[in-house]
Amino acid sequence: MGQRVRRRYVKENTWRCSSCHHENLGRHTDCQNCHSPKETEETYNPVKPSSAEITSPELLKLARAGANRTCLYCGADIRKLNDICTNCAATRHEHREEIGADATESDFRNSTVSAPDLTESIGSNRRNDGDGNDSLPPIHRFNWPNLRTVLIVLGGLVTMGGLIWLCVWLFVPYEVDVTVTTVHWQIDRALRQKTLRHDSGWRSDMPAATFNESCETRQNGTENCNPHDCNCHEVNYDCDPHDCNCHEVNYDCDPHDCNCHEVCHDNSNGFSDCSEVCDTCYNTCSRRECDTCYNTCSRRECDTCYDQCPVYEEWCSYNFYEWPVVDQASTSGSDLNVSPPTLTAHGLDQRLDQSERYEVNFDDGSNTWTHRPENLSDFSRFPPTTRWRIKTNRTGRVWPLHPLN
Numbered sequence: 001m002g003q004r005v006r007r008r009y010v011k012e013n014t015w016r017c018s019s020c021h022h023e024n025l026g027r028h029t030d031c032q033n034c035h036s037p038k039e040t041e042e043t044y045n046p047v048k049p050s051s052a053e054i055t056s057p058e059l060l061k062l063a064r065a066g067a068n069r070t071c072l073y074c075g076a077d078i079r080k081l082n083d084i085c086t087n088c089a090a091t092r093h094e095h096r097e098e099i100g101a102d103a104t105e106s107d108f109r110n111s112t113v114s115a116p117d118l119t120e121s122i123g124s125n126r127r128n129d130g131d132g133n134d135s136l137p138p139i140h141r142f143n144w145p146n147l148r149t150v151l152i153v154l155g156g157l158v159t160m161g162g163l164i165w166l167c168v169w170l171f172v173p174y175e176v177d178v179t180v181t182t183v184h185w186q187i188d189r190a191l192r193q194k195t196l197r198h199d200s201g202w203r204s205d206m207p208a209a210t211f212n213e214s215c216e217t218r219q220n221g222t223e224n225c226n227p228h229d230c231n232c233h234e235v236n237y238d239c240d241p242h243d244c245n246c247h248e249v250n251y252d253c254d255p256h257d258c259n260c261h262e263v264c265h266d267n268s269n270g271f272s273d274c275s276e277v278c279d280t281c282y283n284t285c286s287r288r289e290c291d292t293c294y295n296t297c298s299r300r301e302c303d304t305c306y307d308q309c310p311v312y313e314e315w316c317s318y319n320f321y322e323w324p325v326v327d328q329a330s331t332s333g334s335d336l337n338v339s340p341p342t343l344t345a346h347g348l349d350q351r352l353d354q355s356e357r358y359e360v361n362f363d364d365g366s367n368t369w370t371h372r373p374e375n376l377s378d379f380s381r382f383p384p385t386t387r388w389r390i391k392t393n394r395t396g397r398v399w400p401l402h403p404l405n
Contacts, residue, residue: 006257006276010054010063013044013270026270027059029068029077029086037076037087047264047272054271063271079269173393177404178362178369180382186332186357187340192323194349200317207320215316222308230305238294246290252282323351336380362390362398371398 013026015038022033026044030037054060066080076087084091202220258281264274329341345352358379362369369392373379382388387404 002280003277004257004280006260006278008273008275010060011047011051011264011272011274012054012059012063013047013266013272015042015044015270018042027062028270029079037074039075040070040077044266044268044270046266047274049262053274059271062269063267063273065269067268068270170394173391173397173399175389175391175401176364176367177387177389178364180360180384180386180388181363181368182334182361183336183379183382183384184332184334184359185338185379186330187338188330188355189328189341189343190325190353191327191343191345192351192353193326194351195322195324196319197322198317198319200315203314203316206316206318210316210318210320212319213316214318215314217312218315219310220313220315221311223311224306225309226307227304228306229302232300232302234298235301236296236298239297240295241292242294243290244293246288248286249289250284250286253285254283255280256283257281336383338376338379362388369396369398371400 014023015026016023017031017034017036018039018041019036020031020034022031023045024032024038028038054063062079062081068077068079070076071078071085071088071090073090074085074088076085078085203215257278260276260278262274263277264272266272327343329343331339331341333339340354343352356376358373358376360371360373360379360382362371369390371382371390373382381403382400389401389404391399391401
């Protein structure tokens with residue numbers, strides 16, 4: 001059972017004059033019978049439950065102005081809205097001059113508005129003046145990001161910056177003047193001989209360019225065929241859902257206000273802010289609830305089985321040519337006098353495979369680089385001891401630019 005404020009409203013207090021004992025309404029600051037000013041000792045009486053709510057705009061303005069203050073000259077109550085005492089005509093300015101120019105807040109706190117009351121009064125006037133000037137601009141507070149978020153963002157920026165710097169450092173080329181220190185070359189030749197081969201096997205495994213084929217049909221394994229039911233058995237399952245185990249269940253329904261009562265707060269100005277506070281009560285309702293039950297049914301289920309049928313394919317005997325290596329030769333050197341091996345092919349039944357590897361080493365006195373020309377013409381440009389300008393990067397890539405005169 002929770003509580004809620006059903007509505008808010010204002011009621012008027014009363015106070016009793018100590019001179020003539022007349023009971024006055026809170027709106028008055030002097031006795032309506034003997035005209036004596038209300039003094040601080042004459043406290044406001046609690047509001048009566050039977051008293052009417054205040055709806056007059058003038059009275060609501062008095063109620064929301066904040067607590068009354070006390071005149072330092074005559075001791076009469078003064079409303080916060082008034083700068084002049086209605087009993088002796090003293091002003092707040094005169095109160096400060098009387099006490100002294102260097103007076104502290106505690107010296108004239110009974111004649112000025114305290115900070116909490118002033119805040120409350122301003123807030124009330126903002127909301128409830130009703131004169132069209134109650135919309136003060138809101139104060140927007142800047143929310144600083146938390147330290148964890150700042151560190152994560154900074155860490156990401158530092159990591160990204162580091163990766164970019166590393167890529168630039170590794171891959172951006174730069175020029176350097178170097179000397180050709182050593183060169184090396186190697187040429188390999190392999191002599192292949194055309195050779196007749198004979199073999200047999202399944203047609204799907206035969207190499208290309210066969211001839212003199214002789215084939216026959218043979219069984220090459222089996223495959224699944226003729227699907228049919230097997231391993232049949234009965235399987236139980238739930239069927240025919242229906243209600244069972246039905247019963248009545250009580251639950252809270254129809255929420256409504258109950259146990260309502262009035263709570264009032266004295267504003268110390270002849271009025272009280274009141275609220276009608278109510279509990280939330282419920283009626284008790286019932287509904288019928290049931291479980292879901294099932295009958296047990298059965299059905300026949302079978303696996304799918306297959307027969308094994310033979311698979312037929314052509315088995316062939318055939319001839320074909322291969323080119324095995326029958327001889328090899330290599331030459332190498334550390335100068336520009338390149339001479340290939342003397343191994344050569346003779347006739348159409350022989351062929352020659354050749355591979356060439358060239359290497360040029362550069363040095364600038366502190367670092368070395370290796371360049372691998374693609375052909376003899378490129379290799380011949382780099383005599384030992386010649387000076388070159390190359391472009392390189394820190395991954396070891398080399399791009400020769402031009403010789404230095």
